[in-house]
Amino acid sequence: MTTALKRTPLYHEHVAAGARMVPFGGWEMPVQYTGIIEEHRATRGAVGLFDVSHMGEFEVEGPGALAALQHLTTNDVAALEVGQIQYSVLCYPNGTIVDDLTVYRMGAERYMLTVNAGNIDKDWAHVTKSTEHVKDAQWRNSSEGTGLIAVQGPKAEALVGRLADHDVTTIDYYRFARGTVGEVPTLISRTGYTGEDGFELYAPADGTAQLWKALLGAGRADGATPVGLGARDTLRLEMKYALYGNDIDDTTNALEAGLGWVVKPAKGEFIGREALEKVRAEGLRRRLVGIEMVDKAVARHGYPVKKDGRAVGVVTSGSYGPSVDKYIGIAYVETALAAVGTALEVEIRGQDKAAQIVRTPFYASKVKKAG
Amino acid sequence: MANVPKDLKYTREHEWAKQEGDRVRVGITAYAQEQLGDVVFVELPKVGAKVTATKNFGVVESVKAVSDLFAPISGEVAEVNGELGQKPEIVNQDPYGKGWMLVVKPSSKGEWDQLLTAQQYEELIAQGGH
Numbered sequence: 001m002t003t004a005l006k007r008t009p010l011y012h013e014h015v016a017a018g019a020r021m022v023p024f025g026g027w028e029m030p031v032q033y034t035g036i037i038e039e040h041r042a043t044r045g046a047v048g049l050f051d052v053s054h055m056g057e058f059e060v061e062g063p064g065a066l067a068a069l070q071h072l073t074t075n076d077v078a079a080l081e082v083g084q085i086q087y088s089v090l091c092y093p094n095g096t097i098v099d100d101l102t103v104y105r106m107g108a109e110r111y112m113l114t115v116n117a118g119n120i121d122k123d124w125a126h127v128t129k130s131t132e133h134v135k136d137a138q139w140r141n142s143s144e145g146t147g148l149i150a151v152q153g154p155k156a157e158a159l160v161g162r163l164a165d166h167d168v169t170t171i172d173y174y175r176f177a178r179g180t181v182g183e184v185p186t187l188i189s190r191t192g193y194t195g196e197d198g199f200e201l202y203a204p205a206d207g208t209a210q211l212w213k214a215l216l217g218a219g220r221a222d223g224a225t226p227v228g229l230g231a232r233d234t235l236r237l238e239m240k241y242a243l244y245g246n247d248i249d250d251t252t253n254a255l256e257a258g259l260g261w262v263v264k265p266a267k268g269e270f271i272g273r274e275a276l277e278k279v280r281a282e283g284l285r286r287r288l289v290g291i292e293m294v295d296k297a298v299a300r301h302g303y304p305v306k307k308d309g310r311a312v313g314v315v316t317s318g319s320y321g322p323s324v325d326k327y328i329g330i331a332y333v334e335t336a337l338a339a340v341g342t343a344l345e346v347e348i349r350g351q352d353k354a355a356q357i358v359r360t361p362f363y364a365s366k367v368k369k370a371g
Numbered sequence: 372m373a374n375v376p377k378d379l380k381y382t383r384e385h386e387w388a389k390q391e392g393d394r395v396r397v398g399i400t401a402y403a404q405e406q407l408g409d410v411v412f413v414e415l416p417k418v419g420a421k422v423t424a425t426k427n428f429g430v431v432e433s434v435k436a437v438s439d440l441f442a443p444i445s446g447e448v449a450e451v452n453g454e455l456g457q458k459p460e461i462v463n464q465d466p467y468g469k470g471w472m473l474v475v476k477p478s479s480k481g482e483w484d485q486l487l488t489a490q491q492y493e494e495l496i497a498q499g500g501h
Contacts, residue, residue, distance in 0.1 A: 020408075035463075036434045037409045230408065230435055296456065298412050298432045319434055320411035327412070349430070 008053035009147045009208040017226060025118025025245075027054040029229050036230035040322045043194055043235060044363075046223035047153035049215055050232055052200070053208060056120035056143040058127060061110040064137035069111055071134065072127055073103060074254055074276070076267040080105040085174040085191060088262050090126060091272030095253040095279055099123050099244055102191060104176060114148075116244045130271060147208025151215060152198035152235075154366070155222040160199050163218050164188065168199070173368045182214025193232065195239035195365045238321045238363040240290050240330055246301055247288060247316040247330050255279050256332065258288045286313060287338040290360035291329045293346070295353040299329035304347040305355075312337055315346060324362045333357070373402035375493050376467055380443065380486035382425075383495060387467065388443035388486055391474070395444050395483075398471040399431065399462065402496045407433040410462040413455040415440075415472055420448045422475060424482045429472070431462065440472065444482045450474035 005028040014021060019030035030051065032039060042048055060068055069077040075088035082105050090098035099119045104112040115123045120143055128139050151160055161168045165180045168188060176189040187202040203211045216224060233243070240258075242248045248257045255263060255276055265273050265280075293299060299318030304311050318329030333344065340359050345352035379387040385403035389396040404410065412432040422428040422442040429440040452471050455461060462470040477483070487495065 031435070032408060035409050037411075037460075234434060296412070297414075298437070300437065 006054070008051055009205045010051045010053060010212055013209060013212055014051065014226075019226070019228060022229075024229055025054065025116070027117055029054060030226070032228040032230045033226045036228070036234060037322045039225060039227040039231035040234050042223060042225035043153045043196060043227055043231065044323050045153070046225070047151060047155040047159055047198070047219055048194070048225055048227035048231070049212065049219070050150040050152065050227050051148075051212070052150050053147040053205070054117035055148050056115040056117060056123065056141070057146045057148075057202070058113045058115065058124065059106070059110065059140045059142055060113070060127075061138050061140075062136040063109055064134045065109050065111055068127075068131040068134040068137040069103060070267060071270055072130060073101075074259075074264065074270060074272065075103070075262040076264040077103060077105075077111070078267065082107060083175055083177065085176060085189060086262075087174075089254045089259055090123065091254055091270075091276070092250065093271055093275060095255070095272045095275035096250045097244070097248045097252060097254060097257065098126050098250070100242060100248060100259070104187075104189070118245060145205050147203045147205045147211070149201045149203070149208065149212060149215065150192055150194075150198065151201060152192045152194040152196045154197065155219070155224070156196065156198035159215065159219045159222055159224060160188065160201070163214055171199075182211050182218070184208075184211040184214070186211065190368065192367070193241055194235040195241075195361060195363060195367065196235075197366055197368045234319055234322055237317055237319055237328065237330070238323055238361060239365060240360040240362065242288070242330075243317060252288075252332070253279055256284050256286050256288060284335050286332045286334055288316070288330060288332055289338050289357045290362060291315070291331050291344065291346070291355045292358045292362075293327035293329070293353060293355050294343075295355075296327070297346070297348045297353040298327050299331070299346045299348065299355065305331050305333055306345040306347060306352055307337055309345075309352070312344070321362055326362070328362050329355075373400065373405055373496060374467070375400070375402075375489050375496075377489045379467070379489065380483065381489070381492035381495075382441055382443045382486060384439075384441040386441060386443050388483075390483070393476070394449055395446070395475045395477055396471050397443055397473045397475060398466055399440070400492070401466050404463045404466045404470070407431065407436065407438060409434050410459045413459045413462065413472065415451050415455070416448050418448050418451055422446060422448060422473070424485070442475070443486055444475055444477050445479055446475040446477040448473055449476045
């Protein structure tokens with residue numbers, strides 16, 4: 001059985017640009033245009049344009065919206081101001097992860113949630129069913145009508161600024177504003193998944209191609225380059241940003257995944273709170289760490305991690321990091337062996353290759369911190 | 372259309388083989404490196420190792436994926452391209468030249484004729500490479 005792959009509003013732009021299209025989470029997406037390493041470097045050195053329209057957007061509105069989100073998510077939504085964004089997690093009652101997401105406070109009683117493309121149907125069922133008891137909260141799935149372009153890199157602010165109808169330098173990290181960019185009505189969000197400064201631009205699906213062309217045209221002199229999912233993955237790997245389906249899923253809990261900073265039991269009840277409180281009290285059995293290969297070899301998702309021949313964990317992501325020029329990875333390892341500097345082995349095609357735990361992010365973050 | 376030099380022979384798994392006197396030089400095709408994308412790691416046997424036609428002799432890894440390498444011909448490894456250890460990207464830049472992988476001293480003569488001609492290989496990749 002095969003299901004038809006979905007296409008973003010920019011599908012024809014990608015094909016015309018000669019992108020290699022691949023299936024990803026039910027979508028037909030560009031994995032690369034010219035080459036993953038070149039696109040990675042263009043993002044760190046100038047500015048990369050990413051079609052992330054496959055991501056899902058849900059809206060929830062009404063006097064009960066805050067209560068619904070407090071019940072669903074691990075972070076404290078009450079701390080959000082209008083115009084502010086929060087990274088958060090949806091958990092199952094046992095503390096494992098339904099999805100990671102960003103929560104936007106759009107108005108006094110209105111929020112938007114951005115979720116992973118491959119999880120849209122699962123998340124929609126989860127959020128609506130889990131909040132049936134909450135009165136006065138209306139849910140809307142606006143995924144299909146919404147396009148999303150990430151503009152990331154040291155020249156992102158100048159590029160978006162030239163096309164926007166107001167001053168984007170005033171938008172702080174994890175804040176957003178409404179405006180037009182390239183004359184397209186856009187929600188301008190200072191967020192991203194690369195470790196670079198930049199924006200994620202939400203636009204109506206039928207205006208997304210116009211926005212893409214405006215950014216490419218106005219960015220040509222800056223070296224603006226379309227970037228595929230291949231480089232999106234190496235960029236996020238160098239930051240040790242978790243990828244759902246690789247590093248986090250319904251078998252990993254939010255605390256061992258290193259997401260304790262968005263788990264706020266003090267706010268009150270939420271799905272998974274009890275289980276996560278128990279994990280916290282008993283101590284973590286394993287932790288998600290960054291590893292660097294000492295022997296020349298590439299660690300990949302699913303490879304066993306060992307200590308003196310004994311299995312002590314598993315690699316969840318791994319590749320070559322173009323900006324650090326090393327073979328790097330993310331892995332779960334037993335807590336007692338999770339300290340920076342610990343020597344480990346990764347079993348690669350039957351051979352144990354030396355690796356060590358290193359400080360993360362692998363590449364220093366350049367995001368604009370609120371000042 | 373990827374470059375397919377006429378004077379080489381090919382495998383269905385996208386390796387090329389070039390007769391050089393009594394030895395055979397081996398690498399991967401332009402089509403293969405295009406499909407792989409940026410090559411970041413190449414694992415090859417040592418000089419003196421035996422390789423067997425159609426059997427795995429090493430691994431090439433791109434940013435995204437791991438692919439096995441298959442020997443076009445059986446024999447003993449006479450030379451290995453050590454430069455690929457430091458600069459695996461040469462496989463992308465010059466797959467038929469500086470990006471070569473092995474030189475093999477063949478142990479049997481019959482296998483050469485089993486390999487695909489340039490024309491047969493062009494037909495294979497025109498059908499999507501399978």
